[in-house]
Amino acid sequence: METVSIIAIYALFWVLSAFIILPFGVKNNKELGVDDIPGQADGAPGNFKPLKVIGMTTLLATVAFGLFYMNYINGWITLDTIDIFNSRERLR
Structure with missing residues (x-):
């Protein structure tokens, strides 16, 4: 797999x-017991922590991509494995 492909798939x-x-973990101002700012939407998050979200997202993406890449290298799950209707054979 080429480096550009790895970067693109990881970005996805x-x-x-x-x-x-x-x-996960986001609450609005009413749930937190805080007054709304005038003009603020009722469902707007009151405790959004972007660095925590970025960290958790990076961790989940890295684990998921690691499993994907290991499957790519080792071939644990292939198209033939998940083709339960034998559609690849019918296309030939």
Whole structure:
């Protein structure tokens, strides 16, 4: 696998991980018992910690990409493994 491909696939894993991590631990101002700022949306987060989100996202993306890359090298799960309807054979 080329270096550019590795970087691109890792970036995809990172973005997907960010969407998985973002909702955890975030509370709005009403849940925290804090007054809203005028004009603030009701569901706006009151305790957003971007460095924590970035760290957890990077950790999850690194683990997921590591498993992906190890599968790429070792071939644990292939297209033939997950082709339960034998569609690859029908396309030939």
